[in-house]
Amino acid sequence: MSFALKEERGFKYIDEGEGQVLLLLHGLMGGLSNWEEVIEEFRHKYRVILPLLPVYELPVITTGVKTLSKFVHKFIKYKQLQNVILLGNSLGGHVGLIYALTHPEKLRALVLSGSSGLYENAFGGSFPAGKVWIL
Template sequence: MDFVLKEQNGFSYIDEGEGEVLLLLHGLMGALSNWDETVNYFKPNYRVIIPMLPIYDLPLLTTGVKSVSKFVHKFVKYKKLKDFTIIGNSLGGHVGLIYVLAHPGFAKAMVLTGSSGLYENAFGGTFPRRESYDFVREKVEFTFYDPKTATKELVDDVFKTINDRHRVVRILAMARSAIRHNMKDDLHKIHIPVGLIWGKNDKVTPPEVAVEFHEMLPKSDLVWIDHCGHAPMMEQPAEFNEALKEFLNKQKI
């Protein structure tokens, strides 16, 4: 990641470019660097902002998707953001859904890619064999269509994270919170345009999840990316960026 990480008022974030705001939200074990290609592509024409979500920093009793959504709103108010497009991958999409329901009038559109909120086939409720590097590598590879996308650096980061007791208990608390806060009964209340950009080979939030989102959201477009798993912006960045650009252009018409 070649972008400057800014630290202000208790927030850590990337803020690149000028213009209409794209607010990017990373996943449960994601990093700001997951969005590198997206930032590079859009920063000439947009202001791209990625806050570091406090997944490991909340008190254990309040660790959950709603608390992260409240954090996002504090960040939005601090940065005085308005009429932005919120873009979330995996847990970040789930947080985005909760956010737009709780705070209507701030985001003008939303994009979900591999979003949780309906169903997610992730690590599960525990981390069996988390001490095994090979086991962790297999789980990270499961995230992608092409196992080679799971670089050693990426596997090392996940291995380190899930073998840190402080972090792992919060990851599990966050994962359980995501399961509890199923969005099925609330999606019909979201009336802003929603772009669904989905990996056709996603095994974490499979294609039927995208179809269900598409059927339940009042104003949604669904775009498939072939040969792609749970993180399209990492695995097929060119196709993801094109699909996102097309969605954003539609909002200007």
């Protein structure tokens, strides 16, 4: 199944279903299609939103998890989302970790899958050492 990619104000994203928001963040090498089965499974009970992270569109020197986390925050503000369940895979999980640390008031829960940032100190030392967050 293929989902329509919407484009608004510099954001590209998939938005399917209604209800509690599940915001999916893809990994570095993962495409939007990696979440296809998740979208199909949950779009009947949730509003599933998958923004395309601008990993390859940003200048290399400024591309990192903090910059991508700021992008996610701008997207959440633009879409006026609250009480978000954030799901991140790989790089998307690392971005989700940083987002949860800086904007916990926007989240209901954080779910990580194969998240970078859990065991390494990559992308500028943004690893949240010694902190466990349960939202």
